[in-house]
Amino acid sequence: MKYEQPNYDDWEDAQPHEMWAHAREHCPVIEYPGNEWNPTPSFMTTRFAEADAVLRDQRTFSASINADAMGPFMGELMLGLDGAEHRIYRNLVAHAFRRSSLERWRTELIDPLITQLLDDIAPRGSAELVADLTSKYPVQVICGIVGVPTEDHEQFNEWAVSINYGPLNPEEGRAASLAMVEYLAPLIEQRRSEPTGDLLSELVHAEIEGERLSEEKLYGFLRLLLPAGAETTYRMFGNCLVALLSDPDLHRRVRNDRTLIPALIEETLRWETSVNMVSRIATTNTELGGCPIPKGAPVTVLNGSAGRDETRWKSPDRFDIDREPVKHLAFGTGEHQCLGMHLARLELEVGIAAVLDRLANLALDPAHDEPVISGYAFRGPNELHVIYDRS
Secondary structure, eight states: OOOOOOOGGGGGGOOOHHHHHHHHHHOSEEEEOOOSSOOSOEEEEOSHHHHHHHHHOTTTEETTHHHHHHHHHHOSOGGGOOHHHHHHHHHHHHGGGSHHHHHHHIIIIIHHHHHHHHHHHTTTSEEEHIIIIITTHHHHHHHHHHTOOGGGHHHHHHHHHHHHTTTTSHHHHHHHHHHHHHHHHHHHHHHHHSOOSSHHHHHHHOEETTEEOOHHHHHHHHHHHHHHHHHHHHHHHHHHHHHHHTOHHHHHHHHHOGGGHHHHHHHHHHHSOSBOOEEEEESSSEEETTEEEOTTOEEEEOHHHHTTOTTTSSSTTSOOTTSOOOOOOTTOOGGGOOTTHHHHHHHHHHHHHHHHHHSTTOEEOTTSOOOOEEOSSBOEESOOEEEOOOO
């Protein structure tokens, strides 16, 4: 069978799970032939085993391809580094996202933000939660951590989406990247003379082997962190709410027993993660699942497909929070495992609990179509209409 990626114009509405399931059974490593512009074939892994192997083996499968793909929109970024160089730059910001730092962010930032957002919609009795809640909450959190005024979150969310989709819409991606730099420049200059204790201040004054970050690396960090902390978590929040509200029995269980929220989140991460593709490039001739991979071939890990691998999870298309916990790849693995995974889990736990606390008798709005999770590289609902008791 010939497998085709959706047309770029359809990526937001794509539904690839059926194709991925067929590939897992019949052709777990999909090969796309080269063409006159690039004769090297490219490959996609659909099962967990091959995906896990690629992400753990940075010597054979380098992340440097990300610098080529995202460099025009993010500049110099650690997502495209490997080995010791990657670890050095990652450690500059890692402490801000460790578990030990999260209680500070929860008290100072996360709880107050979700409370304010729900204060705004609770009196209405109905809402569209993507526009009113999920698209606002994570971007305000990451803006607050970095040190960007949270009142500008809508602009940053627009820039985040455009930068993430830069390879598909280069002109729009470059414009968003430039606009973000122009916005950040005066904030950076302020932090140089007056540090405030936020992450931006730390980055401005950080040193590596006695040298401070270059301007390009500094902006590369920020153009990676802000979109990564905004768009991916907001889509996951939407996916989690869709799963919860589409099953009244599950909704009742979680509402009555909040200790189930972590299991709800982990099952959502497995079942419908927000980021479905991770790029690598083969540094030598190798093989995956019996498929020869030539040196220089791009390899895309379909971690969204790996999360539904039938050899790892029974009935993987079914949403089941009572599954025995088994590691998924929603946050990747290996050296490049998502830096913000603990923050994302915390945001989701706080967000789900707050929604259940504040929006009594929450249900999908029957006056609107049921929500649909869609997308190819990034997946989430475009709309989520709900009703609840006014408060």
